[in-house]
Amino acid sequence: MKAFLRSISGRILLAAVGIGTGGAAIAAALSGQTQLVVFSIATFLMIPLGLFALGLGIDESPGGTILAVIILPFALFLYQVGMSVVLERWPGAAYLAAPFAAGVLVLAAFPRQSTRAHGAHGTHGNVAATAAPRGA
Secondary structure: OHHHHHOHHHHHHHHHHHHHHHHHHHHHOOOHHHHHHHHHHHHHHHHHHHHHHHHHHHHHOHHHHHHHHHHHHHHHHHHHHHHHHHHHHOHHHHHHHHHHHHHHHHHHHOOOOOHHHHOOOOOOOOHHHHOOOOOO
């Protein structure tokens, strides 16, 4: 699953989750019909981004994509119902979604690199740091 989240399709899927969660946090600051419109737009942006990511990911990571196909419809339903209840009953609690959305968007924009890819010494590809001393 880590390889899937580092792939382009996984990053697009993370961006979709971040957009939806950030939209819910923004909707919490609004009221009336504007709140409903912003929340609906954020939710409906999640769907095509998720479908695009799944279509892109079937070649890169079939296992992660199949898992996402199974989990995403239920997760989207639970997200929609849960955030609707939170926005209706406790709108202040939806502000907790803002740091989560920011974290997910940062993970989507800057995926963590494997330490194994950088070498055993953790030099991040710095050849000069691993080269032998000049006098040797």
